[in-house]
Amino acid sequence: MANVLVIESSARQQGSVSRQLTEQFIAHWQAAHPADRVTVRDLAVNQVPHLDANLLGGWMTPAEQQSDAEQAALALSNTLTDEVLAADVLVLAAPMYNFTIPSTLKAWLDHVLRAGVTFKYTETGPQGLLSGKRAFVLTARGGIYAGGSMDHQEPYLRQALGFIGVHDVSFIHAEGLNLGAEFLEKGLAEAKAQLAQVA
Template structure:
């Protein structure tokens, strides 16, 4: 039995293409793996605060010296990391906003990339500690960017995930969603086809 962690980051609840992809992926996954557990974290409904001085300080000083706000910031980071550590499969739904991921998703990564917990620095540089996990990244994009120089989003997410040791990553892009028909439907159909091919 495996555990899947789903991270939603679209600001929209209704009409969100990335949420549509997530629902399709999870439904298909549960049909094949009925005993698996799926945990949802919606960063639009429950945003994670941006990285601040309280969390930075909490990472760097002894627990008995933390102020109440610092303790609360550290506990929040701990909870998010515990969810990630418990997951075998990580699903990230990331619409493209201004060529990049939503700021809410960046804030989540800022909470879970922690030295000594999800990565460490060794003699040969940084080493990811979350080995053996798989990630699926679902994106929705207004234009068509995959494989081109303007696709900063995929390269950035691959870097973040590799940094914590997640190297098995599948990307599914629903592109052309602001280009009108038929490109909008073609982009969605292509993404749904890729989803169906995922094991």
Template sequence: MSRVLIIESSARQQDSVSRQLTQQFISQWRAAHPADQITVRDLAVKQVPHLDIDLLGGWMKPAGQRSPVEQAALDRSNELTDELVAADVVVLAAPMYNFAIPSTLKSWFDHVLRAGVTFKYGDTGPQGLLTGKRAYVLTARGGIYAGSPSDHQEPYLRQVLGFVGIHDVTFIHAEGLNMGGDFSEKGLNQAVAKLAQVA
């Protein structure tokens, strides 16, 4: 049995293409792997706060010196990190907002990229500690950006996932969704077709 962790980050609940792709992924995965455990964390429903002084205090202070607020921030980070560490497969549903990822997803990364837990520094530099996992990134984009200098999503996500040791990453882009005409239909159909091959 594998554990699958799905991170939803679209601000929209209705008419969200990234959520549509997520639902297709879940349906296909359950059909192919009925014994697997799937956990969905929706960052729009239960937002993760931005990195702040309380979380830094929770990470850096000894237990006896933490304030209740710092301890609560640490507990939240531990919960998110434990989910990621336990997962065999990670799915990030990431619409493109202003050429990048939603700030909610960035906040999630800020909670789980933790020295000594998901990565460490050695003599040759940083080393990811979450090796052996697979990741799928489902994006929804109003324009067409893949492979262009305006695509700040894919390079960033490859870097941060690789930083913690996750190098087996598959991107599925639904592009041209706001361009009208045949672009939006073609972009969605291509994403759906690629997603059908995943499970």
């Protein structure tokens, strides 16, 4: 049995293409792996605080010297990193906002890219500690950006995931969603076809 962690980041609950992709991913995955456990964390419903002084203090201050606010910030960060550590498969649903990822997803990454927990510094540079995991990134984009200079989603997420040791990363892009009915239909059809193969 594998643990699958799904991270939703769309600000929209209704009409969200990335949420549609997530639903299809889960359906295909559970059909192929009925014993696996799927956990969904919705960053729009349960927002993760952005990196602040309390979290930095919680990371850097000895436990006996932490303030109540630092302890609370650290407890949440520990919960988020524990979910990632326990996952065998990561699924990030990432609509494109202003050429990159939603700020809620960036905040989540700021919690889980943690020195000594998900990566460590060595004499030869940083080393990821999450080897052996797979990741799928499901994107929804109004235009067509894959492989172009304005795509700041895929390069950033590949680097962030690779930094913590997750190198087996597959991207499924639903693109051209705001370019008219023909592009919308084509973009969704291509993404759904890829989703049918992931499990």
